[in-house]
Amino acid sequence: MGEEMAGWARRVAAAELGDALPRRWAHSRGVAARAAEVMRILGEDADLLISAATLHDVGYAPHLAITGFHPLDGARFLRDELGADERLIRLVANHSFALLEAEERGLREELATEFPLLDDPLLVDALVYCDMTTTPDGGRTTAQERVAEIIDRYSADSVVGRFIRRAAPEIFAAVGRVEAALAAQPR
Template identity: 45%
Template sequence: MDTIESVREPNLDTQLRQLERRLRDERDEVPPAVLHEWVESARARFAEARIVTFVPILVERLVRTHLDLDRIAARTAERLLAGTLPRRWAHTQGVARRAAEIAGLLSHEDGKVLAASAWLHDIGYAPDVAELDFHQLDGARYLARAGWPERICALVAHHAGAAAVAELTGLTEQLAAFDDEQSVVRDALWYCDMTTGPDGQPVSFADRMAELRARRGPGDPVVRALATNEEERAAAVRRTEMLLSH
């Protein structure tokens, strides 16, 4: 004969899967893998609940507090970078601060996309993500596998003049899987990255380029690509500065 516990547990599983489906329908921009991870994490917090009937309600309340896309992006970046690459994490936080300053000048959707992309732009450096030694593409592919919105994946893929680096490293075809949107959001992401130093401090575009050359050296593909993409980077910075001046 089944015990009360053996009946309750499958019923709880069913309710939580239904909750996931409902939340996915409401917030289709949230990666399904992330949503599932949060539901299971919340479930674990209430594993000792004496009244199992209340667990789905408690799980839903907890998960809903995390459903903002930029919050999800921030936690994802922190998980991937903070422990293994603290300096890269400091830079990422600085870029995100820059993005927060600009987001209010954009539409609500564009502001959210910019904020999330700023948090995620350098996750391709993380040991758990890096595959091709091309951080823009590595990050974008990781996000795509996790179910992140295509637009955010593409912004990460193409930030900081990635196309020129791809041409030098033979990865143009792989990068072409992601569209390079020519937009104010794309410019703003480049601006945030190009005016934030490696420790997260605001810097000028000229100082950022000088630091990049000194840190990477002349043989690095990123430095070699500056012959092609430095003016493109500078133009994105100028356009965003014009936006900020109005």
């Protein structure tokens, strides 16, 4: 994996999001920056986290948005068109409790069958932490502020609003677990 995968991920995300969705690309770069900050708790999976953080929103690219559910669309693109690493694809597909949003969209079975959740809780939590502590413009925020921002942007009654309200306790718990792991790890 290594630096080669992270560089590849950056090139792919820049090509897919850079011009088409510059704000989404700024968010993805910010999420990758958070990943670089927390990679010390992951050991050999650090570059995988950075790569997943960089690519987590690639499914928003207009020409990839087949179902309109970006985790599924992004994972299919990475698998079908690029033949990406399976663990990377599964992280992108399941980032930030995507199964709950898939359920809201009637896509849970499809997502769970095609892209099972990785059995690596710290890695999964780390990606949630990175995504949910980064603003849409790539800046830092708290998970509580990020959830509130998402509800404000999409409205509480939208599919995304319903999902994020359901996922909020899980998001906060995942962020707390990563913060505890970071606190326990010497710098």
